[in-house]
Amino acid sequence: MASQQSASNHSNRRHKHEGRQKHIVAFIFSIVLSLIAFAAVASVAEVNATFIIIILLVMAVLQVIIQMAYWMHMKDKGHLLPLVFMLGGAFVALTCIVMALYWVWW
């Protein structure tokens, strides 16, 4: 435990200095990704629906990854277990969704 702690101290010190810009960049990314998604839907008349849905989902997943990595500090050291358990949750969630899409109506 202790060694893990001191290892993260270093990255943290740097963290302090670059801190704010990094988060603002993440924020701008989020806004842009959301904008793309909204715009894609606004253009729905012209393009094929499946294509748009794929765009929407890609934007959502990208945005979530960025937010998790930066805002929730997932990319920092010592977050292996949180990552494992979040992925576990995501896996089960995805299972449910596959169920809902393929095996509820026939």
Place this chain on the structure above:
Amino acid sequence: MDWLTTVDHKKIGILYLLAGGLFFGIGGIEAILIRIQLIKPLNDLVSEQAFNELITMHGTTMIFLGVMPIIFALMNAIVPLQIGARDVAFPFLNSLGFWTFLFGGLLLNLSWIVGDVPDAGWTSYVPLADTTYSPHHGVDFYTIGLQISGLGTLLGGINFLVTIINMRAPGMTYMRMPMFTWAAFITSALILFAFPAITVGLILLMFDRLFSGNFFNVALGGNPVLWQHIFWIFGHPEVYILILPAFGIISDVLSTFARKRLFGYSSMVFATILIGFLGFMVWAHHMFTVGLGPVANALFSIATMLIAVPTGIKIFNWIFTLWGGSIKFTAANLYAIGFIPTFVMGGVTGVMLASAPANFQFHDTYFVVAHFHYVIVGGLVLGLFSGLHFWWPKMFGRTLYEGLGKATFWMFFIGFQLTFFVQHFLGLIGMPRRVATYLPNQGFDTMNMISTVGAIMMGIGTLMFLWNIFITSRQPKNAANDPWEDGRTLEWTIPSPPPEYNFKQTPLVRGYDAWWKEKMDGNKEMTPAEPLGSIHMPSPTILPFFMSVGLFIAGFGFMYGRDPFDNAILGFLFNNYIVSIIGLGITFGCMFLRSVYDDPGYHIEVEELEDKGGRA
């Protein structure tokens, strides 16, 4: 009073055992009634409606309120000791988890007193569980009671995960953890991922029933199959939540009484993880006849069969743990040894069920009933009896009578085989499950009678166990630290029962089977990892108890929110959800208090430790 406010994991373990035992008894009495009703064709001991209530409450009570709390009892009592911890990570949540479980369970069983009992099976399939076909409040007790008790289980799961991750003694690496601790770890992870799913399912059903939602209402686009999916996405992992701890117990007991290291430890760990993982991908094997189509049925058949492989690895590892060992037949070990062939029989019928085309014949027959009682009673319950005999001295300072324990084993075991072996054949020759009675001349009569006789023997076995507890409790508390003398893990290095702080000094772990290793190296005790110092302890608190009472009241209030009342005051209180608001107010008020007033805890000073040292 002490018991209401305790946050000590060992005492909470005992509370879990008491409550779980009580519910197991209730579930068992329901089982006996089911069996007596079925003793002969066209029996009318209970009405058809009452029969459905009995099976529903039997299944629900046994699974959620009977065996899971007993598992939690052992995990609470033993896991912190096995990893050399002073306490669990969240003593407060631990207590909260227990009380919410208990009040959820009480709410569910209150249904017997109110007279509106859940009657749609423990699986509560809609539309049968809708208000149209089950108009009384029975199913509301089910949805709300299980939500509350499920909350407790979820809290318990998180608590064990954090405890095992963060609280291990120095040197206790993951790959040195005893198998029971590993099992507790994986089981807790399964709880974490499975219980939210059933919580959502229960909420949907509750919304449909209490607030006229349409999730399962076909007329407005709802879909009953959705419920089945959600239930089983939880339900299948749930059965591994039940069995993995038993696997852990068996591993520890067998290696202790064979005086041999667990064979293939790392493959055991791997198999446990794999079973947990695969457990989430097989739920639809309960739904082969629902009509999901051949592709889904094929996929889920194969996925299900795969689980036989890691489970087989475990079985053979146990046998080879015994191989070359020096096997002592204590009562605990008898149960563990009885577990192996019996569980395998249940497991292989599971694999038979997994073959979808054959499942069309097996499904919803007594063959399934036989399957799951073989794995649950012949597996889990034997495992729990084994664990209880094994750790009883650690938990209570007294050893259960060996002779009586062995006699109990034989009574229960033979009764078990009589009850459930014949049920395989009943199912195959055409007896559906969940039937309140059956016509004569179908070839069912003799086997049903044998089955009932067996069930009564199991009941006698359970009574013998209770008797054993009773007479043992009148003996002096004189169990040694390591009463079996062959103990391998850390819990056997401290007094029985352990002092409130468990370890005077946190031990230094130098290998797998930490205590055995020290013994083999000729040491009389563990090397401490820290100097003797004052120990910080959390204070007892009544808040968890009241938070749970609050939930109980709130749940009760919601249930009757739309009922007409003769009494104007009652009507006012319930119909405006004032009762619920009061209940939630109590719960949130307590949460608020907890958040605002930090618990300073107290310290046990060195002098105190020294004179407590000798005493148990």
Place this chain on the structure above:
Amino acid sequence: MSAHGHHVEGEWPHQPENATLEGRNKVLGFWLFLGGEAVLFGTLFATFLALRDQVGDGPTAAELFKLPIVGAATLILLVSSLTSVFAVQALHQNKVKDLIKWLIVTVLLGFSFLGLEIYEFVEYIHHGHNFTTSAFSTAFYTLVGFHGAHVAFGVLWITLLIIQVKKKGLNLVTAPKVYVSAIYWHFIDVVWVFIFTVVYLMGRVV
């Protein structure tokens, strides 16, 4: 592993939330809880997806949803997530005033999100889209409402923390609480990303 951690007395640790065993437990436990929450929302999403076309006689998603409101809500929640990151930075730097400032901003944004959501729901009810209208409507209100309830809980919780930090100051007991609430707040934001994508935007597409 003692309760007091290993930082030098008087110096503010770089990760105050992880400086004590209690803090580490709390943070880890909370992450695990969020793993469970992921399943909870996953199941709700699954339910919604299974029932989204079952509108019966009620309005369809495409008829109902107004993207400007959703866009505004999204913006609000994203900004609040950013302010909550700033709060955590203040926490790490032991700047109590900044911390409280950013937390207050976060809470206010949370309230406005809730206000917008209530306005939206009222609007829908006027269009004949009640909880009991169809399977779609029930699933919609349940999913979005659950998220809303999480926001409401978050808002209350953070408010309580503001009061606590004001009263007791920032220390190794309060720091993990604040940190954990920030993680919670981000999680709510992440869920919202999926809600606006899956419920609203995809609702407009098909």
Place this chain on the structure above:
Amino acid sequence: MMKRWQFSKRLLPLLAGLVLLLSACGREDLSTLNPQGSIAQSQFDLMKLSIGIMTGVVVIVFGLSVYVLVRYRRKPGDKSIPKQVEGSHKLEIIWTVIPIILLIILAVPTLKYVFAFAEDYSKDENAVKVKVTAHQYWWEFEYPEYKIRTAQDLVIPFGKKIAVELSTKDVLHSFWIPSLAGKMDTNRIDSLDKGNKNKMYFDAPEENVYRGKCAELCGPSHAYMDFKVKSVNQETFNAWVKEMQAPAKPFTGDAAVAEVFKQSCLSCHAVENEPKTAPNLKGIGSREAVAGILLNRERASESLDQAKIEDHLRKWIKETDDIKPGNKMGVIKLEDNEIDQIVDYLANYKLDSLEQINNGIPNVEE
């Protein structure tokens, strides 16, 4: 190695004996172990294969356990410490690979039958189509090709594929004829005929009466939701269809009671082929049971017992809630003489086409 082979060689006859034992089990019109139709036969074959494999597994585990327990028991006073073995990769591989092989042996026919049973005969010209609708607590059988509708007794021609479409009007039920075919759930279909409609098919090899059951908990009377499958030869079947299509037999009692019958019974039941909320009564006098559960004969080798039919009808009308609690009929207030006349009419409403099978099939197993 040699030894293991010896061991399995001794095992084989044991397995064979077991399978033999199984195949003699249960009533031939009810047991899955005594399959009659081709589907049930395939299912039984699969069951035999899996039981064989599983028995093998169980015997091996039992054998090893017993050996270990006998061989390595601790002698009293024995303080020796056995060798602490960590494990063995060779063994690990053996007990990973062998189960996988066994599972593959089981998986192959599983896959084959999964797809075979899912075949759709609903468009096949040679198949007889039946729409099965389950109700609390009775079965409705509609033959869309012939525009007829009956209840409780499913009449089919043997040797032909019966293509079934399943649904329910209320809660979930499951359609199961153990000796002919495995079960399939009846799901809810909404008013627009949309929903999870299931299809299955089966066939029967010869003239006989098979017992069918509901296999999904559906309320208090779930245990009583039995039905029968009467498989008859093609000519009988054709005659039966004709008879069902013909106008109903007029009420035989006096006019006043005829009116009562119309008001009290035909408000829910039908004697023609129209859909109603209660079982169709056409030809009820030649059914196997009253209400599906009060059997008019024990076995197809006997002939239908007229006294029983009358007795059961009377009992049903008078005590319906005791016989099937929760059923939708409820006790109808009728005078004794009205009941007598109604029972008389119904009990004697026979279908001539079914006379032969109703008089008992001589060669059916006792």
